[in-house]
Each structure stands twice: as structure tokens, then as C-alpha cells.
Amino acid sequence: MSKKLIVAALALALAATTHAAGEDAARDPAKASAKAPAKRRLTAQYLGEDILARTVFQSLVGEFALKRGDGELGLSAWVDLARRTRDPAVIARAIEVATATRQNELALELTRLWLQVEPDSTRARQTESSLLVLANRIDDLGPQLATLLAQDQANLAGNLMHLNAMLNRHDDKKAVQRLIDRVATPYGDLPEARFAMGVAAANADDLMHAQGEFRKALELRPDWEAAELAYAQLLARTSVTGAAERLGEFLARKPDARNARLALARLLLSERKYGEARAQFDILLKDAPDNPDLIYPAAMLALQQGDTNRARTQLTRLLSSDFADQSAVHFFLGQIEEEQKNPELALEHFRQVTAGAQYIPARARAAQILLQQGKLEQARALLRTTQTSSEAEKTQLILAEAQLLREAGRADEAYAFLEAALAKQPDSPELLYETALIAERQGKPPVLEKHLRRLLKLKPDHAHALNALGYSFADRNVRLDEARKLITRALELAPEDPFIMDSMGWVLFRQGKLEEALKTLETAYGIRADPEIAAHIGEVLWTQGRKDEASRVLAEAVKKFPDSEVLAGALKKFQP
Numbered sequence: 001m002s003k004k005l006i007v008a009a010l011a012l013a014l015a016a017t018t019h020a021a022g023e024d025a026a027r028d029p030a031k032a033s034a035k036a037p038a039k040r041r042l043t044a045q046y047l048g049e050d051i052l053a054r055t056v057f058q059s060l061v062g063e064f065a066l067k068r069g070d071g072e073l074g075l076s077a078w079v080d081l082a083r084r085t086r087d088p089a090v091i092a093r094a095i096e097v098a099t100a101t102r103q104n105e106l107a108l109e110l111t112r113l114w115l116q117v118e119p120d121s122t123r124a125r126q127t128e129s130s131l132l133v134l135a136n137r138i139d140d141l142g143p144q145l146a147t148l149l150a151q152d153q154a155n156l157a158g159n160l161m162h163l164n165a166m167l168n169r170h171d172d173k174k175a176v177q178r179l180i181d182r183v184a185t186p187y188g189d190l191p192e193a194r195f196a197m198g199v200a201a202a203n204a205d206d207l208m209h210a211q212g213e214f215r216k217a218l219e220l221r222p223d224w225e226a227a228e229l230a231y232a233q234l235l236a237r238t239s240v241t242g243a244a245e246r247l248g249e250f251l252a253r254k255p256d257a258r259n260a261r262l263a264l265a266r267l268l269l270s271e272r273k274y275g276e277a278r279a280q281f282d283i284l285l286k287d288a289p290d291n292p293d294l295i296y297p298a299a300m301l302a303l304q305q306g307d308t309n310r311a312r313t314q315l316t317r318l319l320s321s322d323f324a325d326q327s328a329v330h331f332f333l334g335q336i337e338e339e340q341k342n343p344e345l346a347l348e349h350f351r352q353v354t355a356g357a358q359y360i361p362a363r364a365r366a367a368q369i370l371l372q373q374g375k376l377e378q379a380r381a382l383l384r385t386t387q388t389s390s391e392a393e394k395t396q397l398i399l400a401e402a403q404l405l406r407e408a409g410r411a412d413e414a415y416a417f418l419e420a421a422l423a424k425q426p427d428s429p430e431l432l433y434e435t436a437l438i439a440e441r442q443g444k445p446p447v448l449e450k451h452l453r454r455l456l457k458l459k460p461d462h463a464h465a466l467n468a469l470g471y472s473f474a475d476r477n478v479r480l481d482e483a484r485k486l487i488t489r490a491l492e493l494a495p496e497d498p499f500i501m502d503s504m505g506w507v508l509f510r511q512g513k514l515e516e517a518l519k520t521l522e523t524a525y526g527i528r529a530d531p532e533i534a535a536h537i538g539e540v541l542w543t544q545g546r547k548d549e550a551s552r553v554l555a556e557a558v559k560k561f562p563d564s565e566v567l568a569g570a571l572k573k574f575q576p
Contacts, residue, residue, distance in 0.1 A: 292323035531564035
């Protein structure tokens with residue numbers, strides 16, 4: 001047992017002894033008299049020493065028991081001591097032990113004892129309130145909260161603001177709303193009370209009531225940032241644009257409201273208004289240029305907009321800051337260096353990604369760089385020595401290794417590797433899908449169909465599996481009606497996917513619906529300029545007799561994708 005623990009026990013024991021002695025004096029003033037007979041003073045002395053000894057002993061027993069992990073004995077010792085001494089410090093310690101051992105009802109009983117001893121103790125009432133929250137006894141909490149608010153007028157505003165946080169763990173949000181309305185309504189002329197009622201209503205999805213309370217709070221305290229933020233967050237549930245507009249108007253009046261500006265930047269990000277979001281982060285960074293929590297999103301925005309130099313500068317700054325996710329920083333710097341044709345620098349960054357969501361992708365990218373350097377076996381070894389924490393991560397590494405083999409021109413080995421992995425995990429959607437695709441490229445359509453049928457049995461709404469199977473039929477010009485049904489379902493699940501649109505265009509072409517096919521393919525190409533989609537457009541135009549247009553489309557696509565084998569094949573096919 002540590003000296004600190006012994007001292008604490010002694011302090012509590014002495015406090016209890018002093019309290020007990022005080023009670024004795026109150027009951028019998030003669031005991032406190034200096035004129036008492038010597039024998040009586042001596043008896044009182046021995047009694048006090050006996051109380052002290054027993055109290056010290058019992059407190060030490062309790063603490064020793066807790067230290068050994070014997071919660072039952074430790075709790076029993078402290079509860080008995082609390083009831084016997086009725087000392088607030090001892091009672092408080094007994095409550096701590098009871099709470100730690102999940103004896104909440106006993107803790108509540110002890111709190112009531114504490115309030116008997118100290119009826120005006122704010123700490124005791126706070127403890128009781130916390131225990132009632134833990135016990136989910138929200139209906140019993142009202143009187144305690146009302147008393148606490150009334151007793152602590154000096155901190156009334158802060159206490160009102162704290163109400164929702166204190167009750168946040170309670171699942172019955174409607175009950176919480178009723179409780180907060182009940183205890184806050186008497187203080188309705190305070191903006192904090194209106195704010196508390198607004199937050200409670202919002203948490204209970206009572207949106208109209210929440211809006212009304214936030215408006216009242218702002219009437220009482222115009223341009224209150226916390227209330228404006230809460231109101232904007234409420235508006236964002238139904239209209240992100242409306243919330244952004246309100247925050248913009250607020251910032252026009254209060255340009256120094258940093259939290260509001262940050263909220264606006266995040267709303268703009270959610271709306272994919274990257275330029276506007278970036279402008280807000282730039283303003284924030286002027287006032288806090290070294291804030292890593294601002295630098296990081298600003299760097300991500302720069303990446304999103306293709307401003308590689310700015311992104312690299314900001315991310316590099318984060319490496320010398322206290323930003324928590326250094327692995328993420330190294331990952332994105334690795335991506336930048338890889339795109340800038342600096343493979344060694346990229347490799348260095350990827351190897352410093354040691355945790356987080358980017359760990360496995362970073363190892364996969366590092367392996368790709370090693371492959372490009374002609375180090376296939378070293379790349380495979382890197383993947384195979386990567387530590388994983390889940391089956392999903394193991395699967396990611398298997399897929400990455402298969403890709404290495406495929407890109408190294410060892411497609412047969414990649415196919416065998418995936419089939420072997422699939423034999424161990426026959427219900428893995430990822431392995432089923434990837435093995436099906438490589439089987440197609442290996443000229444094994446029955447294998448593709450087998451694996452995709454299995455995948456669709458496991459996941460009937462797997463849009464990419466539906467599309468792959470449908471496209472396989474269309475590309476081979478077989479079972480076109482089924483192909484169209486499969487692709488139609490895929491489009492219902494992912495209506496904006498350009499590759500599924502391409503599949504639909506291709507099956508329409510196979511069915512002789514040329515105008516409909518061309519319209520669908522051009523829509524797909526407008527979303528995503530892809531060489532295969534361009535090749536399909538060229539073929540439809542050529543079939544329509546629009547050979548000059550077909551040649552022009554293919555020639556323009558070749559300029560964009562000079563290394564595309566698909567386009568090269570199409571040009572060769574349609575040359576006069």
C-alpha cells in the first residue's frame with residue numbers, strides 16, 4: 001500500500017473522529033469541560049483513542065481490500081464506516097467505492113444519508129443527480145435539479161447550459177426534453193434557459209419547438225454565436241443551403257466568430273462547394289496559421305482542387321506539429337510524391353504510415369512502387385509481412401498481391417492465387433468479385449458467372465456484380481434480355497455510375513437500339529471520360545454510318561488516353 005493511500009485513509013479517519021467527538025460534545029457538554037473530573041476526562045480520552053484506532057483500522061481494511069481487487073470487502077468496510085461516523089468525507093468515499101463497484105442503489109442510499117447530515121450541500125445534491133442519471137431514474141431527477149439550480153444562483157447560466165450534457169447518456173430523449181422544460185422554464189427570461197430547452201427539443205426531434213426556443217434565445221441575446229450555431233445545425237437537417245446562408249449572414253455581422261465560420265466551411269464541404277469552403281479555411285488560417293486542425297482540411301481541399309504544391313506545403317508543416325494523425329499526413333504526401341514522379345520520396349512516406357485507415361492502402365501503394373522498380377518479389381514480401389487486425393485487411397492484401405501479379409504479366413498465377421484464397425474464404429464478396437473479373441480476362445466466362453451468381457446470392461443488391469454479369473452477357477452478345485434486366489437493376493442501385501451507364505448503352509447497342517444507346521453512352525462519357533466508353537461511342541456512330549464522327553471521337557480520345565489498348569483496337573477496327 002502506498003504512503004499516499006495510508007495518508008488519505010488517516011485523513012478520513014481523523015475527520016470522522018473529530019466529527020464523532022463533536023457529536024459527543026453536543027450531546028454532553030460536560031465531556032468538553034476542562035473542569036470535568038480526571039477519571040471522566042481519562043475515560044473520554046480512551047474512548048476517543050479507541051474510535052480513532054477502529055476508524056483508522058477499518059479505513060485501511062477497506063483500502064487494502066480494494067487494492068487487492070476485493071470490491072465486496074472494501075465496499076462493506078467503507079459503507080459501515082460511513083453509517084457509523086456520518087462524516088461527509090467518509091460518506092463521499094463510500095459513494096465512490098459503491099459507484100466503482102456498480103452498486104448505484106447503495107450509492108444513492110448513501111447520498112441521502114449525506115443530505116441528512118448536510119442538507120445544504122451542493123456537492124451532495126450534484127452527486128445524487130449524477131447517480132440518478134446513471135440509474136436512468138430521470139423521473140426522480142427533477143426536484144434535485146430544481147434545487148441545485150435554485151441554490152447556485154451565481155452559476156445559474158452555466159448550470160443551465162450544462163443540463164443537456166449531463167443528461168446526454170439517457171436514451172429517452174423525450175423524457176429528457178420534458179425534464180429540462182420543467183426545470184428551465186422558471187428561468188425563461190434567461191437566454192441560457194431557452195438554449196437548453198432548444199437543444200433538448202432538437203435531440204428529441206421536436207424541430208419546431210427547438211426552432212422556437214433558439215429564436216427566443218437570440219431575441220434575448222442577439223448575435224449569440226452558440227445559439228446561431230445550434231439554429232444553423234437544426235436548419236441543416238432539412239436544408240444545408242439554408243443553414244449556410246444563415247451562417248453567412250451571421251458572419252457578415254460577426255466576422256470574428258470562428259466557430260461559426262468553421263461550421264460554415266464544413267457545410268460548404270458537405271455540399272461539395274470546395275472553392276467556397278477553401279476561402280473560409282483561408283480566413284481561419286490567417287488568424288491561426290499554426291492550427292493543425294485547420295491546416296489539415298485546408299490541405300485536403302487543396303488536393304481536391306489539384307493544387308498539389310499548396311497541399312504539399314501544408315502537409316509538410318503538419319509533420320512538425322502536434323497533429324495527431326501523422327500517418328494520414330505521410331499517406332497523402334506519399335500520394336503527392338508518387339503523382340509527381342518521385343517514387344523514392346513516395347516510398348519513404350508510405351513506409352512511415354504505421355496506423356489508421358491508410359495503413360493497408362499505404363502498404364499496397366509501396367508495393368506498387370517496388371513493382372515499378374522491377375522488385376516484384378520484394379513487393380510481395382512487403383505485403384505478406386504486413387500486420388493485419390481483421391479478415392477485411394487480410395483480404396485487401398490478397399487483392400493487392402493479385403494485382404501485382406496481374407500487372408507483372410503473370411495473369412495465370414494471379415488467377416490461381418485468387419482461386420486458392422477463395423477456397424479458404426468462399427463467401428468473401430471481395431474475393432468472389434475480383435476472381436470473377438480475372439476469370440473473364442482469362443477467357444473463363446462460366447467461372448465468372450459462377451462466382452458472380454454466388455456473390456449475388458450473398459448480396460442481391462451488389463450493383464457492381466449485377467453490372468459485371470450483365471455486361472459479360474452483352475459483350476458476348478448472349479442472353480441480352482437477362483443482361484438488360486441485370487444492368488437495369490444495377491442502375492436503380494447506382495443511377496449516377498458512368499460505368500453502369502456504359503453497360504446499359506452497350507446492351508442497347510447489342511439490341512439494335514442505336515439512338516438510345518448513343519444517348520446513354522454520351523451521358524456516361526460526360527460524367528467520366530473513359531477510353532472504353534469512348535470506344536463504345538465510336539462503334540455506335542460507325543454502325544450508324546456516321547464514320548467521320550466516329551473517327552473524330554476516337555482520335556480525340558486517343559489524345560487523352562494515348563496508351564489505351566481498347567482505343568487502339570477500335571481505331572484499327574474502323575480504319576477505312
